[in-house]
Amino acid sequence: MRALLTALAALLFAGGAAAADLTVRVTDASGAAVENAVVTFTPAAGVSAPIRFSWPYQVAQQNLQFDPYILIVPVGATVRFPNLDRVRHHVYSFSEGNRFELELFGRDETRSYRFTQVGVAAVGCNIHDQMQAYIIVVDTPHVGRTTASGAVVIPGAVGAGTLRVWHPNLRARGGAVSRATTLPASGAVQETFAVQLRAGGHGH
Numbered sequence: 001m002r003a004l005l006t007a008l009a010a011l012l013f014a015g016g017a018a019a020a021d022l023t024v025r026v027t028d029a030s031g032a033a034v035e036n037a038v039v040t041f042t043p044a045a046g047v048s049a050p051i052r053f054s055w056p057y058q059v060a061q062q063n064l065q066f067d068p069y070i071l072i073v074p075v076g077a078t079v080r081f082p083n084l085d086r087v088r089h090h091v092y093s094f095s096e097g098n099r100f101e102l103e104l105f106g107r108d109e110t111r112s113y114r115f116t117q118v119g120v121a122a123v124g125c126n127i128h129d130q131m132q133a134y135i136i137v138v139d140t141p142h143v144g145r146t147t148a149s150g151a152v153v154i155p156g157a158v159g160a161g162t163l164r165v166w167h168p169n170l171r172a173r174g175g176a177v178s179r180a181t182t183l184p185a186s187g188a189v190q191e192t193f194a195v196q197l198r199a200g201g202h203g204h
Contacts, residue, residue: 022142022157022189026150026165028197033150036070037167037195041142041157041183051075051141058082059123059133061089066123066133070168075118075139082110090126095119098137120166120175134168158185163193171196 022041026034051074060067062084073079081091083105091102097117105111115121115137125131136143144152164178172195183189 020156020158020184020186020189022154022183022191024144024146024152024154024163024165024191024193026146026152026167026193026195028195031194033146033148034167034195034197035146035148035150037146037150037152037165037170037193038070038072038136039144039146039152039154040138040140040164040166041154041161041181042140042164043142043157043159043161045159045161047140049141051139053141056080059135061085061091061125061131064128064131066125066131068133070134070136070145072136072138072143072145073115074141075137076114076116077137078112078114079135080110080112083107087127089128089131091123092126093121093123093135095121098135122168136166157189158183163191165193165195167195167197169198171198 024039026037028034057073057077058080059071060082064085081102083089086107088104088106090104093100097119098115098121100113102111118137118139121135123133123135142154142157144154146152160182162178163181164176166176168175177195
């Protein structure tokens with residue numbers, strides 16, 4: 001029995017060791033941390049299993065702001081847009097591949113939209129120009145957003161693939177830079193990106 005338990009423990013440990021964590025740090029040209037950068041790893045072999053994230057697929061309107069400022073969803077997800085304000089909102093995006101319009105709706109009303117194209121939807125309100133949000137539609141489960149430290153940990157990313165960093169103020173086509181990489185099957189991995197941002201563009 002003890003031998004069996006030892007064998008099981010060894011298997012569990014080996015499984016844990018194989019689940020390598022990828023840490024990506026994003027800085028600007030001066031070396032300062034970049035918050036709210038979305039980092040994705042897309043395996044070259046593709047993704048077969050359905051992609052699901054633990055957070056709500058929702059962008060609320062509250063205090064004349066969108067919450068959250070950046071939402072990551074899998075392609076095909078339906079996103080809810082509840083209005084928690086006392087005023088009406090008119091939510092839209094003109095982004096290529098993810099154009100939509102949710103005409104005037106009031107307090108405690110909710111509209112929804114299904115995002116079928118990988119990419120970025122810049123979201124605004126036709127009435128309140130200060131309201132802005134971004135919905136990042138991805139086809140990989142290996143994704144995260146940098147914190148104030150400029151770092152994000154992405155579990156389970158292994159093998160050959162593409163690392164991509166997007167930020168709303170990044171100076172590059174589509175607001176993103178990418179590079180090919182091959183990640184080992186075990187052990188901690190660290191990658192760094194130094195990006196060019198527009199002036200005053202570190203976060204929200």
